Amino acid sequence: MAAESTTRRSLRAGAAPAKTVGRGTFTALTSEICRDPVRFGSLAAEWNALHRRSGAATPFQSHAWLHSWWLSYGAPGRLRVVLLRRDGVLVGAAPLMLVHRPFPVLVQLGGSISDFSDVLLDDECADSAAPALAKALANAARTAVVDLREVRPGAAVERVYECWDGPRDTLTDSPCLELPAVPMDELLGRLSSARAQRVRAKIRKIDSAGVEEREVPGDEIPTAVERLLHLHRLQWQGRGVTQEHLSARFAGHLTRSVRAMVECGDARVTEFLLGGEVVAADLTLMSPRLAGGYLYGADPVLRDRKVDVATMLLRESARRISADGRSTLSMLRGNEPYKHHWRPETVCNRRLLMARPMLAASLRLVAAHAAARGRAAVLVNERLPAMKAGLAKRTRRGGGKE
Numbered sequence: 276m277a278a279e280s281t282t283r284r285s286l287r288a289g290a291a292p293a294k295t296v297g298r299g300t301f302t303a304l305t306s307e308i309c310r311d312p313v314r315f316g317s318l319a320a321e322w323n324a325l326h327r328r329s330g331a332a333t334p335f336q337s338h339a340w341l342h343s344w345w346l347s348y349g350a351p352g353r354l355r356v357v358l359l360r361r362d363g364v365l366v367g368a369a370p371l372m373l374v375h376r377p378f379p380v381l382v383q384l385g386g387s388i389s390d391f392s393d394v395l396l397d398d399e400c401a402d403s404a405a406p407a408l409a410k411a412l413a414n415a416a417r418t419a420v421v422d423l424r425e426v427r428p429g430a431a432v433e434r435v436y437e438c439w440d441g442p443r444d445t446l447t448d449s450p451c452l453e454l455p456a457v458p459m460d461e462l463l464g465r466l467s468s469a470r471a472q473r474v475r476a477k478i479r480k481i482d483s484a485g486v487e488e489r490e491v492p493g494d495e496i497p498t499a500v501e502r503l504l505h506l507h508r509l510q511w512q513g514r515g516v517t518q519e520h521l522s523a524r525f526a527g528h529l530t531r532s533v534r535a536m537v538e539c540g541d542a543r544v545t546e547f548l549l550g551g552e553v554v555a556a557d558l559t560l561m562s563p564r565l566a567g568g569y570l571y572g573a574d575p576v577l578r579d580r581k582v583d584v585a586t587m588l589l590r591e592s593a594r595r596i597s598a599d600g601r602s603t604l605s606m607l608r609g610n611e612p613y614k615h616h617w618r619p620e621t622v623c624n625r626r627l628l629m630a631r632p633m634l635a636a637s638l639r640l641v642a643a644h645a646a647a648r649g650r651a652a653v654l655v656n657e658r659l660p661a662m663k664a665g666l667a668k669r670t671r672r673g674g675g676k677e
Contacts, residue, residue, distance in 0.1 A: 303361065303362065304359060304360070304361050304366070304403065304404065304407040305359070305360050306357065306358065306359050306360075306407065306408075306410075306411035306414070307357075307358040307359075307360070308355060308356070308357055308358075308411075308414075308415050309354070309355075309356040309357075309358055310352075310354050310355060310356075311354070312345060312346075312349065312354055315342060315345065315354060315356055316342055318338065318356075318358075318365075319338045319339070319342070321364075321365045322338035322365065322368065322395075323337070323338055323539060324365070325365045325366065325367075325368060325395050325397060326338065326395060327563075328397045328398055328399065329395040329396055329397060329398060329431055330398050330563065330564070331393065331396075331427075331429055331430050331431045331564075332393060332395055332431070332562055333390075333391040333393065333427065333560075333562050333565065334536065334541050334542065334560035334561055334562050334567075335385050335389040335390060335391050335392065335393075335560070336370070336391075336392075336393050336394075336395055337532075337536060337539070337541050339531075339532045339535035339536045339539065339541065340385065340389070340532045340536065340541075340560075341370050341384045341385060343528050343531040343532035343535070344384055344385050344386065344388070344389070344528055344532070345372075345384060346527075346528070346531065347524040347525070347527050347528040347531075348386055348524065348528070349372065349384075350372070353372045353373045353374065354372055355371045355372055355373055355381060355415055356368065356369070356370050356371065356384075357369040357371065357408065357411050357412050357415045359404055359407055359408050359411055361397075361400060361404070365397075366396070366397035366400055366404050367394065367395060367396050367397065367404045367405075367407065367408040367411075368394060368395045369394040369395075369408060369411075369412055369415075369432075369435075370383065370384040370385070370394075371383060371384065371415070371421075372384055373419060376641075378418075378419075378420075378637055378640075379417075379418055379419035379420070380419055380420050380421075380422050380641065381415070381416050381419045381420070381421045381422065382422050382423070382424070383423050383424065383425075387519075388519065388525065388528075389425065390425060390449075390451070390567070390569075390605075390607040390608045391425050391426070391427045391430070391624065392423050392424055392425050392426055392430075392432075393426065393427065393430040393431050393432050394408060394430075394431050394432045394435060395431060396408065396431040396434065396435075401431070401434060405431075405434035405435050405437075405438055406435075406438040408435050409435045409438050409439050409440070410440075412435065412629070413439075413440070413441065413629075413631055416629075416630070416631060417631075418631075418634065419630075419634075420628060420629070420630045420634055420637050420638050420641050421627075421628065421629040421630065422626070422627075422628055422641055423626065423627045423628075423629075424448055424624075424626050425448050425449060425608070425624045425626075426448070426624055426625045426626065426627050427451070427622070427624055428622060428623075428624075428625070432627060433627075436627050436629065439629045440632075441629065441630055441631045441632045441634075441635075442629075442630050442632065442634070442635040442638050442639075443627070443628060443629045443630070443638070444627075444628040444638060444639075444642045445625055445626070445627055445628070446625065446626040446628070446642060446645055446646065447623055447624075447625060447626070448623065448624040448625055448626045449608040449609075449623070449624050450608070450609075450610050450621050450622070450623050450624075451605060451606065451607055451608050451609075451621070451622050451623070451624060452605075452606040452609070452610070452614045452615070452619035452620070452621055452622075453565075453603050453604065453605050453606065453619055453620050453622055454593075454603075454604040454605075454606070454617055454619050454620075455602070455603070455604065456565075456566070456593075456596040456597055456601045456602050456603055456604050457593065457597050458593055458594065458597045459478075459589075459590045459593045459594065461597075462589070462593055462617060463475070465617060465618045466616070466617070466618065470616065474586060477583040477586045478586060478590060480581055480582060480583070481582055481583070481586065481587050481590075484549065484580055484582050485549060485550070486547050486548070486549055486554075486582065486587065487547070487548045487549075488545055488546070488547055488548075488591055489545070489546050489548065490543060490544070490545055491537075491543075491544040491545070491546055493534060493537045493538050496530070496533055496534040496537055496544060497530050497534060499544050499546065499556065500526070500529050500530045500533055500534075500544070500558075501526075501530070502546070502553055502556055502572075503544065503556035503557075503558060503570065503571070503572050504520070504521075504526055504529070504572065505572065506553075506554075506555060506556055506571075506572025506573055506574055507520060507570060507571065507572030508521060508572070509572065509573075509574055509575060510571075510572050510573045510574070510575065512575075520570070529558075529570075533558065536560070540561070541560065541561055541562065542558065542559065542560050542561060543558075543559045543561065543595070544556065544557070544558055544559075545557045545559070545591060547587065547591075549576070549577075549580075554573065554574040554576060554577055555571065555572065555573040555574065555577060555584060555587070555588075556571060556572050557570075557571040557588050557591070557592075558570045558571065559592060559595075561601070562601075563601065564601060564602055564603060565601055565602070565603035565604070565605045566592065566595070566596045566599075566601050566603075566604060566605065567604070567605035567606065567607045568588060568592055568606070568607070569607065571584075571588055585613055589617070592604060606619060608624070626645060628641055628642055628645075
């Protein structure tokens with residue numbers, strides 16, 4: 276009953292119906308701000324339908340991913356999901372939450388463990404839905420700055436940004452590397468003859484080792500995710516693992532979301548077996564346009580057997596994506612050197628800032644803070660390798676051990 280009354284209040288507080296022309300008729304667009312997590316959870320069916328009609332959407336805008344993330348990472352009272360409907364049908368959605376830094380800021384659900392953020396817009400009525408969602412988003416923001424990280428080029432929110440009535444700014448965010456969705460032989464054609472020959476030798480070694488693959492069915496996903504995280508922990512033991520990937524809340528989120536996403540066709544877990552034992556596992560997230568390897572784990576025994584795990588995973592991903600009609604094989608965020616062996620295209624995400632006119636000063640503060648952090652990160656990345664090399668040199672001179 277409490278959830279129902281919250282929904283009624285949200286509907287009454289929504290923007291007034293906007294009259295827009297659609298195929299010669301006037302269609303009402305109404306907005307709603309959902310603050311109730313239970314209500315958000317109940318939106319799965321219509322959210323999934325909108326996700327399918329929003330061509331720019333990535334797996335990180337699926338209901339399973341976002342709702343599961345909220346259950347693991349959300350803070351009570353902070354949920355702000357803006358919903359846009361046309362004749363009762365969901366045609367737009369902005370999944371957000373309120374934070375304080377130290378003043379109010381609306382940020383995307385999904386947080387730092389999501390590689391892309393976006394809103395959802397129904398492709399059939401995006402021209403009218405985008406300005407209506409911009410207006411509804413301004414109403415939801417009130418005294419907060421809207422700060423959307425990791426916006427992929429071509430994202431639906433770019434249309435909202437273009438018709439935003441107020442101060443706005445764009446910053447560069449994380450680089451992502453992308454390959455075309457073609458079979459392995461065509462990917463090898465992108466390489467120099469010498470490098471392609473080395474990769475073919477690695478593939479022969481994988482095949483001679485007897486590595487087999489299996490796609491994990493939906494009912495086995497919880498156990499498979501547990502195995503994947505165990506292998507991921509083994510793989511990075513003694514090295515710089517992302518600590519969040521070892522946390523219980525991340526494990527809970529991944530188990531919940533992946534099971535639902537596998538059932539909807541938005542995710543796939545592949546296990547690699549050697550002598551009947553699982554020695555590696557890969558989680559790939561998918562949307563109609565792209566697929567990307569999100570997380571993998573590999574037993575160190577593969578290194579001992581001289582099996583190149585990166586080549587093994589890429590070959591399997593290329594085989595599957597080239598057969599299912601997607602156009603992009605994304606390596607997601609990160610600029611690691613091994614990814615560049617395949618001559619991918621670098622695509623930079625963007626950070627979009629929007630505010631109401633009275634909050635222009637707050638928006639400038641957020642932008643300045645973000646720019647300063649970005650410069651500091653670049654400085655660290657440039658100097659850290661040299662600092663490590665200098666430390667190693669001094670250690671060798673002193674006869675010590677690292």
